[in-house]
Amino acid sequence: xxxxxxxxxxxxxxxxxxxxxxxxxxxxxxxxxxxxxxxxxxxxxxxxxxxxxxxxxxxxxxxxxxxxxxxxxxxxxxxxxxxxxxxxxxxxxxxxxxxxxxxxxxxxxxxxxxxxxxxxxxxxxxxxxxxxxxxxxxxxxxxxxxxxxxxxxxxxxxxxxxxxxxxxxxxxxxxxxxxxxxxxxxxxxxxxxxxxxxxxxxxxxxxxxxxxxxxxxxxxxxxxxxxxxxxxxxxxxxxxxxxxxxxxxxxxxxxxxxxxxxxxxxxxxxxxxxxxxxxxxxxxxxxxxxxxxxxxxxxxxxxxxxxxxxxxxxxxxxxxxxxxxxxxxxxxxxxxxxxxxxxxxxxxxxxxxxxxxxxxxxxxxxxxxxxxxxxxxxxxxxxxxxxxxxxxxxxxxxxxxxxxxxxxxxxxxxxxxxxxxxxxxxxxxxxxxxxxxxxxxxxxxxxxxxxxxxxxxxxxxxxxxxxxxxxxxxxxxxxxxxxxxxxxxxxxxxxxxxxxxxxxxxxxxxxxxxxxxxxxxxx
Numbered sequence: 001x002x003x004x005x006x007x008x009x010x011x012x013x014x015x016x017x018x019x020x021x022x023x024x025x026x027x028x029x030x031x032x033x034x035x036x037x038x039x040x041x042x043x044x045x046x047x048x049x050x051x052x053x054x055x056x057x058x059x060x061x062x063x064x065x066x067x068x069x070x071x072x073x074x075x076x077x078x079x080x081x082x083x084x085x086x087x088x089x090x091x092x093x094x095x096x097x098x099x100x101x102x103x104x105x106x107x108x109x110x111x112x113x114x115x116x117x118x119x120x121x122x123x124x125x126x127x128x129x130x131x132x133x134x135x136x137x138x139x140x141x142x143x144x145x146x147x148x149x150x151x152x153x154x155x156x157x158x159x160x161x162x163x164x165x166x167x168x169x170x171x172x173x174x175x176x177x178x179x180x181x182x183x184x185x186x187x188x189x190x191x192x193x194x195x196x197x198x199x200x201x202x203x204x205x206x207x208x209x210x211x212x213x214x215x216x217x218x219x220x221x222x223x224x225x226x227x228x229x230x231x232x233x234x235x236x237x238x239x240x241x242x243x244x245x246x247x248x249x250x251x252x253x254x255x256x257x258x259x260x261x262x263x264x265x266x267x268x269x270x271x272x273x274x275x276x277x278x279x280x281x282x283x284x285x286x287x288x289x290x291x292x293x294x295x296x297x298x299x300x301x302x303x304x305x306x307x308x309x310x311x312x313x314x315x316x317x318x319x320x321x322x323x324x325x326x327x328x329x330x331x332x333x334x335x336x337x338x339x340x341x342x343x344x345x346x347x348x349x350x351x352x353x354x355x356x357x358x359x360x361x362x363x364x365x366x367x368x369x370x371x372x373x374x375x376x377x378x379x380x381x382x383x384x385x386x387x388x389x390x391x392x393x394x395x396x397x398x399x400x401x402x403x404x405x406x407x408x409x410x411x412x413x414x415x416x417x418x419x420x421x422x423x424x425x426x427x428x429x430x431x432x433x434x435x436x437x438x439x440x441x442x443x444x445x446x447x448x449x450x451x452x453x454x455x456x457x458x459x460x461x462x463x464x465x466x467x468x469x470x471x472x473x474x475x476x477x478x479x480x481x482x483x484x485x486x487x488x489x490x491x492x493x494x495x496x497x498x499x500x501x502x503x504x505x506x507x508x509x510x511x512x513x514x515x516x517x518x519x520x521x522x523x
Contacts, residue, residue, distance in 0.1 A: 054238050124191035132163055142187065152441050158172045175429075220244065223241070263497070268325040285336075288424065296485050298416045312357040329492050330491050335431070377419055387419070428460070
């Protein structure tokens with residue numbers, strides 16, 4: 001599945017924020033910035049000795065379930081697969097596509113064909129050449145492999161023609177979003193030789209990225225070493241990586257403090273402890289957004305007044321205060337404020353108004369207690385309890401039901417009511433179609449789409465990213481998408497990171513973890 005739900009860890013306490021607004025991700029505009037928390041003191045036991053190999057000890061709450069990038073999809077774990085795999089492009093600090101395996105690209109005059117020119121002399125870690133044939137194989141596998149989570153992201157791609165180091169991508173429509181689309185989320189390129197057996201690739205990944213896997217314990221641990229053949233190896237200053245699946249959230253900080261780890265994504269509830277331990281705590285900018293997913297093809301959401309009643313019943317700030325401890329932000333869009341796709345005209349279109357919610361329900365013919373909903377989610381999730389409480393205040397009774405196989409009915413569009421949280425996309429058009437398109441994987445109401453949305457997104461694709469009117473066109477498409485009755489956005493959660501002071505600052509590429517130029521004491 002192209003997106004991933006992001007359940008909260010079981011047992012996270014629902015408590016007020018201790019410092020609302022601190023460490024929120026700053027606006028992602030022309031220059032995407034992040035707010036950094038000053039580190040407090042030095043962290044002992046982390047620095048490598050002079051001349052010792054520089055080892056990154058990263059523990060993660062989203063350790064990959066799959067190492068085949070086609071299966072893994074574009075959820076948060078793409079950041080870890082990027083240790084192994086490179087892509088045609090990558091994202092810089094402004095959110096733009098820049099060269100990676102491809103050193104350049106050009107569109108034809110019509111805009112329905114784009115040629116990527118690959119860097120010469122590159123090879124995968126198994127010795128196979130990185131060429132256009134490898135790109136063609138990667139695209140075809142993403143489109144056709146039975147268990148691919150990416151096929152829905154490649155609807156603009158008709159075919160790929162391999163001409164030595166030139167991968168000529170023929171499109172089904174004019175689409176200037178392709179350079180962003182073919183980045184680390186959607187087209188991590190695996191060795192075609194290794195990918196002939198996708199099951200083996202899933203357990204023994206072979207890419208052309210900055211590191212090579214030397215040991216993999218599925219679901220638990222991966223050990224990697226620097227790839228000397230990576231095209232930008234001179235700017236990779238880390239020798240070894242020990243990647244582990246994070247234990248209970250409450251033990252991560254102590255592991256960082258004692259040197260068991262030196263880098264970790266942390267829960268907002270652990271931020272104070274991490275600061276007090278002398279760790280660097282910071283928000284890596286991103287596009288995270290959580291929402292309520294409604295199926296308007298099923299009662300009671302087939303009634304517009306009921307949908308609007310739910311919209312007005314949601315107090316977004318409560319999600320921020322209780323789930324993110326003030327580190328997140330309330331949002332009613334899939335984009336952060338200040339980002340080029342964020343539509344100011346749509347801001348706060350459905351403000352919190354429980355009285356209006358009750359009035360709408362009455363107009364729809366429902367008395368308090370008449371509507372009874374099952375909220376189906378994959379695991380315990382405190383945000384479900386907030387939804388349950390807020391809707392109860394307007395007379396809608398919600399029963400939380402946990403289904404570990406939730407993904408099957410969700411993506412089959414069989415559920416009536418659920419929750420979803422995504423890490424966004426590098427291509428704004430892809431984010432929009434994933435949420436609001438008739439075949440969007442995050443659209444629980446498929447094949448429904450809001451009126452005018454398809455034409456608005458088509459205009460985005462037809463507009464070059466450097467065109468003077470690109471922002472206006474893109475925001476118009478966001479506005480059209482937000483007319484959808486299928487999603488009610490609530491809040492954004494931060495990409496909150498704690499690291500040892502021995503690790504230098506990371507590039508602030510939105511939603512990505514990039515190790516280019518990063519040093520560890522002793523490297």
